[in-house]
Amino acid sequence: MSLLRKTLQSSLSSLKQVRHVLAAPKKLSLDEFDGPSIKTDIPGPRSKELLRELNSLSTTHEVQFFCNYEESKGNYLVDVDGNVFLDIFMQISSLPLGYNHPALLKVLNDPANLSTLVNRPALGNLPPADFPLRVQNSLIAVAPKGLTNVKTMACGSCSNENAYKAIFMWYMTKQRGGAPPSPEELETCMYNKSPGAPDLTLMSFTGAFHGRTLGCLATTHSKAIHKLDIPSLDWPIAPFPQLKYPLEEHEAENRAEERRCLDQVHALFREYTSAGRPVCGVVVEPVQAEGGDNHASPEFFRELRAITKEYGAAFLVDEVQTGVGVTGSWWAHDLWQLDDPPDIVTFAKKMLGGGYFHTEEFRANSGYRIFNTWLGEPSKLAMCEAVVKTVQEENLLENVRQAGSVLLDGLKHLQTKYPTQLENARGLGTFIAIDCKGGDAHRNKILTDLKRKGIQSGGCGERTIRCRPALIFQPHHAEMVVNAMDEVLAEQA
Ligand SMILES: Cc1ncc(COP(=O)(O)O)c(C=O)c1O
Structure with a gap:
């Protein structure tokens, strides 16, 4: 028996040993192929x-x-x-x-949903009668703890872009102390000039990816090709921790690296504030996905959250890629055990539509400030509702944890077997990655093969x-x- 087989069998048998304590996922009866x-x-x-x-x-x-x-x-x-x-x-x-998936086909085949599919509404102006219930059963049913409001959008970039706007509006509303905007502000904003278009900033991290639209791109730093030739905003960029894997074997070094990055976050808050360019918010991914599956510890995120509070800035967690169960929790930031929830959590991808959850404080104070023609798509909410139900009924989060454990153990075994080729197998749930020692060309060859x-x-x-x-x-x-x-x-x- 090959070593790989043995490793997989031992990880499977260790899974079997714990099965009596875990709620086993319902056996998935999938209509699919036997293999590739x-x-x-x-x-x-x-x-x-x-x-x-x-x-x-x-x-x-x-x-x-x-x-x-x-x-x-x-x-x-x-x-x-x-x-x-x-x-x-x-x-x-x-x-x-x-x-x-049959649950999604059922939604789309249901005659009761036909008018939702045919008549795409401008949801902000003329929502259908079932919209509140749909929002409740799909998005609010899985809302992160402490976030009671949601705004629907189409894609991930659109969700972040509007969440950033919500942060700046929140900040200026606080600055005005409830007073209405001045005539000068209303006039200057039309020419992209201060004070109507104030010089506010939002902090992001090296290696982050938050989308490709102009505002989001100012906070995206994963690949030059995404940013080249596009004018951008001079906003603070803090270093994201470069941790060593396996995390549990490098705790002291990793803690020091996270400390270094958090000190920089403090320094950037001070630097921008003293330059008269307040940092109104910080945006971060729970695991930097496009940037190379870079992890940080729950302690790092807890402290980051505390720093945003200290400086009166909003804390935006971008769960576009990490959300919807892939880490074994519905939201990856659930794993941080925050005392104070994030102010805003953005989503898209596996939620099938986009948007952001937020606290009461981040509600826009008048119409058309956070708006676009479609504001998402009600049929996507109907599908999202079916996803939420299926994940619960089939105990798919447990399935993710079990399948992820087999995959990660297998990759860890491969990096031991091929030490000149692979390193740093890491992950949460099935959100798993491994690095190729031969760089970009080596990685691409493996993907092609x-x-x-x-x-x-x-x-x-x-x-x-x-x-x-x-x-x-x-x-x-x-x-x-x-x-x-x-x-x-x-x-x-
Ligand atoms: C963390 C994160 N935020 C935002 C986005 C942008 O989403 P979209 O491509 O739907 O605009 C992505 C896309 O990969 C992402 O991974």
Whole structure:
């Protein structure tokens, strides 16, 4: 028996030992394929044909291959050439229940939902009668502790962009002490000038990703290609801790590194405030995802939260990628055990629509200040409601914890077996990553070779492979991924 098999079996048997204390996830009866099957080059001939067609109409730099979504099922993505992939990337981490999940098909096939699908409303002006109930059953049903309000949006960038605005409005409302804006403020804001457009700032971290729209981009620092040529805002950028993994073996060093970063946060607050450019808020991801799956400890986030309080700034947690159960908790920041909840939590991706949760204080004080035509999409709320129900009924958070444990143990074993190729296996739930020692080229080669073996995965940061499966990803899928990676690494060794 191979060492890998033994490791997986021992992790499975340790899971079995604890099963009597854990609430076991309901056995998922998924209608899906037995495993990946690859018949052509990737992209295959039909994909290449479609790529030529599309390229004459639009840029296609990022297209990998074309998909057959009708045939895709559960954890498996089918392409137009009939190749079947075990998908651990799930449309850039955005499908909670995999492909064609019956609970979602039911929502979309329900005649009662037809008018929601056909008549897309301008939700801010003319919401349908069932909107309050839909918001209650989908978003509010999973609202982070302490956050009783929600604003719906379309995508992650749009959610952050509007949350930033909410922070600046909150700050200025406090500054005015309840007085209305002055005529000068109303006039100067029309020309992007102070005092109507005040010189306020928002702090973010090196390596962060909060979206690609102009405001968000000022707080995104993961890759130069996202920012190149775009004018931006001179806002404070604090260092994000560069921790050593495994975390539990480097506690003292990591604590010192987090201390260094938190000291810088203090220093930046002081520097910008004394320059007359107040820092109104801090935005942070619970795990920096696009930036390379960089972790920090719950203590770091608790202290960061305390610092924002100390300086009267808002604390915005961007859960666009970490939310919806992938870490084994619905929200990753639940794991920090904060005394004071965040002021704002943004979401999108696996919630299927975007938006932000917030406290009462962050309600806009008049109409059209936080607004756009659609403000999200009610059919996405209906789907989100089905996701929330399915996750509860099928105990999918426990499933995530169990599948994640098998995957992480498998990757840890691989980094021991291939010490010149891999390091730093890390993760929470199935939000798991591993670094490739040979850098970007090495990582990309592994991703390509995995694809040839039928594993659809993704990269992040400079040299990281990230796993972002759906919540229905199970321990046997994790074994398939580890075995495929073992074969790829053996071929490269
Ligand atoms: C943490 C985080 N915030 C914001 C965004 C932006 O979301 P969207 O691509 O939906 O605009 C992303 C996207 O990857 C993200 O990972």
